[in-house]
Amino acid sequence: MAIPNDTPLPPTRSSRKGRRFLWACLGLVVCLTLARGAFFRGWLAPVRIAGGSMAPLVSGEHFACVCPDCGESFACDGRVETAPETIVCPNCGKRWDRPDGAALPGDCVLVDRWPYLFRAPERGDLIALRLTPDAEDWVLKRVVGLPGETMAIRQGEVYADGRLLQKSxxxxxxxxxxxxxxxxxxxxxxxxxxxxxxxxxxxxxxxxxxxxxxxxxxxxxxxxxxxxxxxxxxxxxxxxxxxxxxxxxxxxxxxxxxxxxxxxxxxxxxxxxxxxxxxxxxxxxxxxxxxxxxxxxxxxxxxxxxxxxxxxxxxxxxxxxxxxxxxxxxxxxxxxxxxxxxxxxGTAATPAAGQASEPKDEQPDAMPxxxxxxxxxxxxxxxxxxxxxxxDLYYLDAAGLGRPWQAEQPLGSDEYFVLGDNCPVSQDSRHWPAGTITRHSLIGRVLQFSAP
The missing domain is CATH 2.60.120.560 (Exo-inulinase; domain 1)
Known part of the structure; x- marks a missing residue:
């Protein structure tokens, strides 16, 4: 049967593949443009870590060490005032002189500035914040206490309203x-x-x-x-x-x-x-x-x-x-x-809903x-x-000792209690005045971290 000249031919397989390829290229261009815009506008901000308050999860300026005996890899503080002359392997105890050379820059983290525009921070979130509205430097900490809670530290563990905070x-x-x-x-x-x-x-x-x-x-x-x-x-x-x-x-x-x-x-x-x-x-x-x-x-x-x-x-x-x-x-x-x-x-009794009990100020148990x-x-x-x-982490008081510590007052309705994972060197809510960290202080949530 003859086909009229004005009847369109059905698309061939090659033409369909060509269209899909063009749409894929267009989608890639759009995604790259949006990603570039996100970085340009500061929605996603790459940040270089300077200090060691969140080590070993992320490191500031550091030396990348490899034990010459056991081969364990780890980072140690590389700032001039704290740089070691002799390094001790935390895995096997081997000592050796630190090689000459400059320290590596801190790890790079990616901060997402969107989440806290739509929801409140959650306990355990790794966040970037400013200590003052006009501060240029960002601080990286972990959210531990939520608004309205009274925070305490006993025997290396954190309590909120007398309730032991248990990790999954x-x-x-x-x-x-x-x-x-x-x-x-x-x-x-x-x-x-x-x-x-x-x-x-x-x-x-x-x-x-x-x-x-x-x-x-x-x-x-x-x-x-x-x-x-x-x-x-x-x-x-x-x-x-x-x-x-x-x-x-x-x-x-x-x-x-x-x-x-x-x-x-x-x-x-x-x-x-x-x-x-x-x-x-x-x-x-x-x-x-x-x-x-x-x-x-x-x-x-x-x-x-x-x-x-x-x-x-x-x-x-x-x-x-x-x-x-x-x-x-x-x-x-x-x-x-x-x-x-x-x-x-040995777990302290969990108070009933709506009740709070202070953790007992006991001496640490004798350890073997x-x-x-x-x-x-x-x-x-x-x-x-x-x-x-x-x-696990062992939290200390504001002086860096294993003594009991108690906040003077509950957190405000918009205030958060934050700590650094490297508790002995971290400056955080244990040291800052009440009301320092509010939701307005938060810049964003850390999405990922990578080596320099």
């Missing part, structure tokens, strides 16, 4: 300060006594971790942790020490250190079907994992405080485990998912010389690898 596992991951990374073992010590097989040779070292033999016996075979101090002090670096609130970033800061009990243990685990694993966080608290039951139990004094079942625990298959005690609560995660959590004995971290295996072989230990 996601929040702890962001705030945790590295303590020891077994992936970076010191080469000069062929058998570093950090994780030790108790009562024989049931556990053996592997290139990436440790393996428990299948014939280890009927009971639990334990692999226990010994901590070394990772800061300058008399004596050998292998001397056992409690875990304290030391920052590798603050190499030259001299102050009293406080034992830290809030710890996070991370590792990769492989369990055969008949094996039961235990991860001891304190002498009374154990996380028990069974591949046969596909379960996680939190045991406190051998009593089951919490139990959860998770299909991600498969016999013979590797999974990532996180177990922590933080803010008087036990947290357990598999992969990136929180599986179990429960209160840990060593953390009680240990890994137990029963009923078969077991492998653990990529063992890492981190600690």
């Amino acid at each position: 596992l996601d929040e702890l991951r962001q705030l945790a300060v590295p303590v020891y990374d077994d992936r970076h073992r010191p080469a000069s010590l062929p058998d570093p006594p950090r994780w030790i097989s108790e009562g024989g040779d049931a556990w053996e070292r592997t290139p990436t971790g440790y393996r428990c033999r299948a014939d280890a016996g009927p009971g639990f075979a334990w692999l226990t942790y010994q901590h070394w101090r990772g800061f300058a002090a008399p004596g050998p670096r292998t001397a056992v020490s409690p875990i304290v609130d030391h920052y590798g970033y603050n190499q030259v800061l001299s102050r009293s250190l406080n034992p830290v009990r809030d710890l996070l243990l991370r590792c990769e685990v492989v369990l055969p079907g008949a094996t039961t694993a235990r991860f001891q966080l304190t002498r009374e608290c154990v996380v028990e994992v069974s591949a046969t039951r596909q379960s996680v139990r939190v045991l406190i004094g051998e009593e089951i405080a919490s139990e959860a079942f998770f299909s991600g625990i498969q016999p013979g298959r590797q999974f990532k485990l996180e177990a922590a005690i933080c803010d008087h609560r036990v947290l357990v995660g598999i992969g990136q998912k929180t599986i179990a959590q429960c209160d840990y004995p 010389d060593q953390p009680a971290l240990a890994i137990g295996c029963r009923g078969g072989a077991m492998q653990v690898s990529d063992l890492r230990i981190a600690r």
Whole structure:
């Protein structure tokens, strides 16, 4: 059949592809124009960090250090007045002279100025702010207290209206300060006594971790942790020490250190079907994992405080485990998912809604010389690898000491309480007059951070 000359032909496949390509190019041009406009108008502002009040999350002017013994990478303060001559590795305690050379500029963060035009800041937000309306410099802090709350610090923990502020596992991951990374073992010590097989040779070292033999016996075979101090002090670096609130970033800061009990243990685990694993966080608290039951139990004094079942625990298959005690609560995660959590004995009673009670002004509990971290295996072989230990932040009073601190009055209706993660060196709401940080002081929320 003949087609009239004035009848349009249907579009070919190549013409349709050409149109889609043109629309894609046009969309890209529009997106780039909007992005350029956002930066030009200051909606998204790149900011270079100058100080170390938020280290180790983001660093100011610093030296990028790599331990010549264990290979651990970390940053230390590079400002002239605080630059160290000798560097101590916070992971293995190795000392070496700082190489000559200029310090690196601070990390760069991207600040989004839009969010607080439409909503109030939330607890935990990382924010940029001005201390005075005409201040040119921006300050980076974390929102801890909200309007109307009365803030206090006791034994390294923060309270609002007498209520202990408890972190989730996601929040702890962001705030945790590295303590020891077994992936970076010191080469000069062929058998570093950090994780030790108790009562024989049931556990053996592997290139990436440790393996428990299948014939280890009927009971639990334990692999226990010994901590070394990772800061300058008399004596050998292998001397056992409690875990304290030391920052590798603050190499030259001299102050009293406080034992830290809030710890996070991370590792990769492989369990055969008949094996039961235990991860001891304190002498009374154990996380028990069974591949046969596909379960996680939190045991406190051998009593089951919490139990959860998770299909991600498969016999013979590797999974990532996180177990922590933080803010008087036990947290357990598999992969990136929180599986179990429960209160840990000793938690102050939570006041009823609408009521407030002041935290007791108690002396800190006596701390053991060593953390009680240990890994137990029963009923078969077991492998653990990529063992890492981190600690929670330990908040101090305005003088940088571990004494109780109490705000003189509640926060105003538009006022916020902000702190720096590097508490020993941070200048923040503990030091500033009441009413300094209001919503009008806030510039925006930090979106991302990157190395220089």
